[in-house]
Amino acid sequence: MKSMEIFFNPHSVAIFASMKEGKTGYEIVKNMVEGGFKGKIYPVSQSGGQIFGVNINKDFKNLEIDLVIIAIPGQFIPPLLEDLGSRGVRSAVIISAGFSEVGKIEEEKEIKKIAKKHQMRIIGPNCAGIMNTDCNLFASIEVRALPGETAFITQSGALGGAVLMMAEELGFGFSKFVSYGNRCDVDEVDLIKYLEDDPQTKVIALYIEGLEEGRRFLAQAKKTVLKKPIVAIKAGKSKAGMRATSSHTGSLAGEDKIYDAAFKQAGILRVEGVEEMFDLCRGLIYYPKIKGNKIGVVTNSGGPAVLATDKLEELGLMVSEPSESLKNVLKEILPPHVSLGNPFDLLAYGSAETFTSTCKVIAPEYDAIITIFVPTASMDSTVIARALGKVKEKIKKPIFASFMAGRLVKEAIRELKKYGIPNYETGERCAKVIQKIYKNSR
Amino acid sequence: MKSMEIFFNPHSVAIFASMKEGKTGYEIVKNMVEGGFKGKIYPVSQSGGQIFGVNINKDFKNLEIDLVIIAIPGQFIPPLLEDLGSRGVRSAVIISAGFSEVGKIEEEKEIKKIAKKHQMRIIGPNCAGIMNTDCNLFASIEVRALPGETAFITQSGALGGAVLMMAEELGFGFSKFVSYGNRCDVDEVDLIKYLEDDPQTKVIALYIEGLEEGRRFLAQAKKTVLKKPIVAIKAGKSKAGMRATSSHTGSLAGEDKIYDAAFKQAGILRVEGVEEMFDLCRGLIYYPKIKGNKIGVVTNSGGPAVLATDKLEELGLMVSEPSESLKNVLKEILPPHVSLGNPFDLLAYGSAETFTSTCKVIAPEYDAIITIFVPTASMDSTVIARALGKVKEKIKKPIFASFMAGRLVKEAIRELKKYGIPNYETGERCAKVIQKIYKNSR
Numbered sequence: 001m002k003s004m005e006i007f008f009n010p011h012s013v014a015i016f017a018s019m020k021e022g023k024t025g026y027e028i029v030k031n032m033v034e035g036g037f038k039g040k041i042y043p044v045s046q047s048g049g050q051i052f053g054v055n056i057n058k059d060f061k062n063l064e065i066d067l068v069i070i071a072i073p074g075q076f077i078p079p080l081l082e083d084l085g086s087r088g089v090r091s092a093v094i095i096s097a098g099f100s101e102v103g104k105i106e107e108e109k110e111i112k113k114i115a116k117k118h119q120m121r122i123i124g125p126n127c128a129g130i131m132n133t134d135c136n137l138f139a140s141i142e143v144r145a146l147p148g149e150t151a152f153i154t155q156s157g158a159l160g161g162a163v164l165m166m167a168e169e170l171g172f173g174f175s176k177f178v179s180y181g182n183r184c185d186v187d188e189v190d191l192i193k194y195l196e197d198d199p200q201t202k203v204i205a206l207y208i209e210g211l212e213e214g215r216r217f218l219a220q221a222k223k224t225v226l227k228k229p230i231v232a233i234k235a236g237k238s239k240a241g242m243r244a245t246s247s248h249t250g251s252l253a254g255e256d257k258i259y260d261a262a263f264k265q266a267g268i269l270r271v272e273g274v275e276e277m278f279d280l281c282r283g284l285i286y287y288p289k290i291k292g293n294k295i296g297v298v299t300n301s302g303g304p305a306v307l308a309t310d311k312l313e314e315l316g317l318m319v320s321e322p323s324e325s326l327k328n329v330l331k332e333i334l335p336p337h338v339s340l341g342n343p344f345d346l347l348a349y350g351s352a353e354t355f356t357s358t359c360k361v362i363a364p365e366y367d368a369i370i371t372i373f374v375p376t377a378s379m380d381s382t383v384i385a386r387a388l389g390k391v392k393e394k395i396k397k398p399i400f401a402s403f404m405a406g407r408l409v410k411e412a413i414r415e416l417k418k419y420g421i422p423n424y425e426t427g428e429r430c431a432k433v434i435q436k437i438y439k440n441s442r
Numbered sequence: 443m444k445s446m447e448i449f450f451n452p453h454s455v456a457i458f459a460s461m462k463e464g465k466t467g468y469e470i471v472k473n474m475v476e477g478g479f480k481g482k483i484y485p486v487s488q489s490g491g492q493i494f495g496v497n498i499n500k501d502f503k504n505l506e507i508d509l510v511i512i513a514i515p516g517q518f519i520p521p522l523l524e525d526l527g528s529r530g531v532r533s534a535v536i537i538s539a540g541f542s543e544v545g546k547i548e549e550e551k552e553i554k555k556i557a558k559k560h561q562m563r564i565i566g567p568n569c570a571g572i573m574n575t576d577c578n579l580f581a582s583i584e585v586r587a588l589p590g591e592t593a594f595i596t597q598s599g600a601l602g603g604a605v606l607m608m609a610e611e612l613g614f615g616f617s618k619f620v621s622y623g624n625r626c627d628v629d630e631v632d633l634i635k636y637l638e639d640d641p642q643t644k645v646i647a648l649y650i651e652g653l654e655e656g657r658r659f660l661a662q663a664k665k666t667v668l669k670k671p672i673v674a675i676k677a678g679k680s681k682a683g684m685r686a687t688s689s690h691t692g693s694l695a696g697e698d699k700i701y702d703a704a705f706k707q708a709g710i711l712r713v714e715g716v717e718e719m720f721d722l723c724r725g726l727i728y729y730p731k732i733k734g735n736k737i738g739v740v741t742n743s744g745g746p747a748v749l750a751t752d753k754l755e756e757l758g759l760m761v762s763e764p765s766e767s768l769k770n771v772l773k774e775i776l777p778p779h780v781s782l783g784n785p786f787d788l789l790a791y792g793s794a795e796t797f798t799s800t801c802k803v804i805a806p807e808y809d810a811i812i813t814i815f816v817p818t819a820s821m822d823s824t825v826i827a828r829a830l831g832k833v834k835e836k837i838k839k840p841i842f843a844s845f846m847a848g849r850l851v852k853e854a855i856r857e858l859k860k861y862g863i864p865n866y867e868t869g870e871r872c873a874k875v876i877q878k879i880y881k882n883s884r
Contacts, residue, residue, distance in 0.1 A: 027819050102779050141819055143850070155879050156745025162816045162846035166867070169848035207745065235748040238755030240762075244748050244785050273749050273870045303601025303649065306677040306686050307715050313680030320682075337544050348539075374604045377469050377583055397591075404604035406611035410587070425608070429717045 003121040004186070004194040006091040008132040008156075008176060010066030012040035016080065017071035017095075019045045019056050024071040024095060027141040028129070029054060035138040039066070056149055060084075069129065069139045071095040077125075078110055085118025094124035098218035100182050101126050112184045114141065114208060121190075127181030128157030130386075133174060134200050140177070148173020150281045151195045153188060155209050156235075157181060163274055172278055175200035189213065189220045196224040203284045205231045205277055209245040211259075218266045225267040226349040229284045229440070230276055232268050234259050247254060276432070282422040283433040287398040289441040290434060292367030293317045297343035297427070298358050299372035300350025300379075302405060307345040308372060310429025315435040319343065326365055333357050343372075351379065352387035357389065368434055372402045372410075372427045381412035389419025402427045445563040446628070446636040448533040449575040450510035450618060454482035455581060458522065459513035459537075461487045461498050465536060466513040469583040470571070471496060477580040481508070501527075506538050511571065511581045513537040519567075520552055527560025535581060536566035542624050543568050554626045563632075569623030570599030575616060576642050578662035582621070590615020592723045593637045595630060596678075597604040597651050599623060605649075605716055613859075614720055614820075617642035631655065631662045638666040640849055645726045647673045647719055651687040653701075660708045667709040671882070673719055674710050676701050711882055718874070721855045724864040726874040729840040730884040732876060734809030735759045739869070741814040742792025742821075746846060747785040750812060750869025757877040761785065775799050785814075793821065794829035801830065805837035810876055814844045814869050823854035831861025842876065844869045 017025025129140025234244035299305035424430035459467025521805035571582025741747035
């Protein structure tokens with residue numbers, strides 16, 4: 001695993017690419033410098049000169065290089081790899097496209113052969129690069145990831161780019177980002193194996209269109225999920241989707257049902273798309289397991305709570321009524337008119353005080369609690385968020401939130417995050433996450 | 443319908459409520475003044491003084507009032523209504539709670555009786571007010587709606603507030619907003635009937651928990667959908683949801699399956715939650731009908747297009763291959779390596795030129811087109827958005843978009859909106875909208 005480590009924690013990175021404004025090399029160096037990479041950055045290009053305050057090296061003979069990022073035309077790559085390999089470079093990310101994905105199988109094989117000869121590991125070709133937010137390594141032209149606890153690995157570079165942009169918008173962070181493209185060498189299995197022991201990663205998320213070595217993948221996944229959850233999007237379910245998949249990555253998509261069954265068996269959490277992936281990862285980071293299916297809903301807002309309740313029950317979870325003794329406790333601590341049933345609707349009395357006291361007393365009877373809050377003129381949502389955060393530390397049951405919505409709850413949501421309470425746009429989305437985690441906890 | 447018209451286009455509005463800072467009256471006057479209401483605003487309260495530059499009237503004997511908004515304690519409402527009724531006021535919105543929803547059935551009946559005597563129409567009680575963005579009427583404490591072409595009517599006031607906040611975040615606008623609460627007089631049917639002929643409204647969206655007069659509702663809906671689509675969230679599907687519904691609005695929820703069948707029969711588009719409602723309304727505003735199920739997907743990004751394709755086919759739509767003759771046309775106009783199959787993946791060649799020429803030539807063979815675009819360093823997404831807008835005017839087939847994502851496409855999405863192209867966070871969400879509209883067009 002030594003060589004995998006160098007990909008993510010290199011002391012020095014050399015970038016072989018055009019450094020002209022707007023070109024790949026330029027964008028990567030920009031990301032590396034602006035992102036504050038902690039090691040050395042060596043742009044390499046015949047142009048010479050300077051870029052973002054860093055010298056561009058005309059050759060690399062005197063450089064000590066841990067990791068190379070390559071984005072030069074395909075025909076120049078084999079001799080460069082030979083040269084780098086003979087100088088002891090052991091890790092290369094090849095961004096350049098134009099290999100097996102356009103039918104150039106032999107060209108890709110050649111690269112693989114050279115790498116093997118020099119015991120060099122390769123990510124790519126035809127990929128969007130890699131990131132490690134822990135050491136500010138942004139070896140990619142994509143939007144820089146925010147720091148976080150989810151590692152995302154993707155077969156599709158463009159999808160990776162879209163995910164990074166959506167994540168930025170959501171304030172969702174990543175520990176690592178890897179676009180592995182045509183995986184001529186490093187594949188999903190190598191990456192999952194590496195991430196299994198990565199202390200910055202709590203959840204591994206992946207986007208795949210097809211696997212080449214299904215058995216090896218599943219064996220690794222089965223082992224990894226004992227340590228941390230794996231969430232997967234498998235695209236190419238439909239006939240037309242499969243057709244498209246094989247045309248744009250050259251990988252065999254295979255029958256979807258087989259994947260579905262295999263994922264279940266391996267304990268991989270399959271999601272349909274990117275939004276569901278974000279939702280689920282946000283929950284798993286804090287709550288890898290939910291032990292039972294009795295869910296308490298605490299709210300100041302009837303309508304949204306009913307929608308969440310409908311979704312919870314549709315998904316097989318139970319919004320069960322409190323015991324008589326719990327009802328008696330609630331009757332004592334809550335104002336009149338407040339519903340003593342589940343969902344616990346605090347109406348206009350939904351304050352930091354009533355939200356937290358309700359959560360505290362109901363916690364022993366429920367396996368998870370969803371708090372649904374709609375701000376009103378008289379209530380400070382940030383105060384409620386903070387109070388819930390403190391309750392969470394005491395009750396030792398998963399608390400989820402749906403603070404609705406927009407600018408009035410932005411700060412409250414940040415506050416919730418500090419305390420490890422994930423917030424969802426709607427209670428229904430929250431319900432879906434709880435169901436997935438619960439099903440995976442049995 | 444004269445009296446309904448006065449609710450939405452009054453020349454003068456009197457607000458009976460506490461005008462102290464942070465209280466309901468204060469917040470409503472604030473919304474009315476800041477929102478720029480085009481008629482007269484008469485705050486009425488014993489306090490006197492001024493509020494937001496408007497005089498507070500100690501009594502209302504000399505005021506000419508079209509519409510009254512009432513948020514005083516319940517016991518004072520009957521004599522006030524008597525007084526207002528005898529002075530010829532015909533429209534009242536009662537925001538005050540504490541009626542049938544907390545078991546005070548008789549008190550609500552009394553209000554209804556007084557209203558009937560004076561031929562007065564009442565919205566509420568226990569509601570969050572009304573808005574008409576056409577004349578800047580914001581008779582509510584909720585976040586002011588942006589102007590738009592969807593009318594939203596809701597039984598739950600809190601859900602109404604959450605919807606307005608989510609909409610503001612999305613830049614989604616409304617023609618009218620009505621929270622009708624306990625509907626002691628004006629109900630869904632009256633509102634739908636009124637909105638059917640409202641020129642500012644293209645789509646009617648509603649949130650309901652239960653109907654009192656199912657047959658009357660369905661008869662009206664059947665008539666209205668001939669003119670404009672109706673989208674409905676019906677909450678209280680599950681047992682726990684129904685229990686919660688009857689506790690917090692006092693309405694009978696009824697068996698969900700009956701609603702489902704009745705909605706289908708009446709041509710009402712049922713959605714599961716608020717996000718799906720927004721998505722569908724954004725599509726319906728521009729495309730009330732989609733005539734066939736052959737969908738073309740044009741993209742610069744393989745992965746996201748495969749996910750959209752999977753969802754389209756899962757939902758019974760066809761991402762069908764182009765005819766041989768169309769393939770030949772595409773071969774001539776597009777660069778090599780570009781996929782000539784559907785999804786049409788333009789790869790790194792996805793420019794304004796290739797996007798528009800592809801849309802133009804494929805339009806005759808498809809019933810709707812989804813364009814999926816992931817920005818790259820070298821492409822200006824706004825230019826592509828504008829080019830697609832112009833193509834839309836020519837091809838006369840529905841064009842949808844999923845420009846992914848975040849700040850890099852914000853301006854492009856605004857541009858798309860100008861041309862009436864709805865944009866979705868993901869192609870999958872777009873697929874769901876197309877399927878709903880298509881199914882409703884047969």
